[in-house]
Amino acid sequence: MLLRLNNINKAFGSGQPGQIKQVLRDISMEIDQGENLAFLGPSGSGKSTLLNIIGTLDKPDSGDLFFEGRNIIEYSEDQLATFRNRQIGFIFQAHHLLPQCSVLENILVPTLPLRDSKFKKERYARALELIKEVDLWEHRDKLPGTLSGGECQRVAVIRALINEPKLLLADEPTGSLDRKNAMGIISLLLKLNKELNTSLIVVTHSMEIGSKMTNTYDLVDGQLVLSNSPS
Ligand code: ADP
Ligand code: MG
DSSP states (O other): OOOOEEEEEEEOOEEEEEEEEEEEEEEEEEEOOTTTTEOOOOSSSHHHHHHHHHHSSSOEEEEEEEETTEGGGHHHHHHHHHHHHHHHHEOOOOOOOOTSSSSSHHHHOOOOOTHHHHHHHHHHHHHHHHHHHOOOOGGGSSSSSGGGGHHHHHHHHHHHHTTSSSSEEEESSEEEEHHHHHHHHHHHHHHHHHHOOEEEEEEEEHHHHHHHHSEEEEEEETTEEEOOOOO
């Protein structure tokens, strides 16, 4: 088992004085190494909140989060920053590439804080391999502004994987792409999930994307309901 959530709760102020909105209620689940799954649910159901808690970008009000058996809720901010950089890759709806850096430079950004110089050196060779694998070789020295939306999102996928994280979190990764490019990104994520044995969580409101994943969970009234189609 890679990750275990234990009774995760999260509420936000609703905007009305004194009122709170319970977004996540006692969520418990387990994720195995290499597993792929989707969180489905309408806008506002708490998908991003849950993903951000799993990625340690946000903290639950209560509950525990075990990563390889260690309770990462207890980590300091410094420990969390190192943990995220090495163990978790993030992809968002917007690619968030640095406009003044080339494709290759963007991919190497997560390697800048690495202290292990041998591992750091290996990342450069790995970046070139991955660039070839996703058909961006001729674009490697170009700026993101000269690429299409689908190409930029492929760069973001490689950047998220460059440090070989054990977990890849993708929040509506195809939300700004047309259907063909969207399904291309999902196929790429699933291919890399199998090849690298990186666990993959995709947040989406698309049933079509959900149907490509091994497991799908609906977020209903703050709770996760396993909703695998029988196909
Ligand atoms: P989803 O990703 O499923 O669209 P979110 O997790 O972004 O949903 O949001 C779930 C609910 O929590 C929404 O009602 C949203 O307004 C609220 N919410 C999310 N983040 C915050 C925040 N930082 N402050 C206040 N309310 C928030
Ligand atoms: Mg969201």
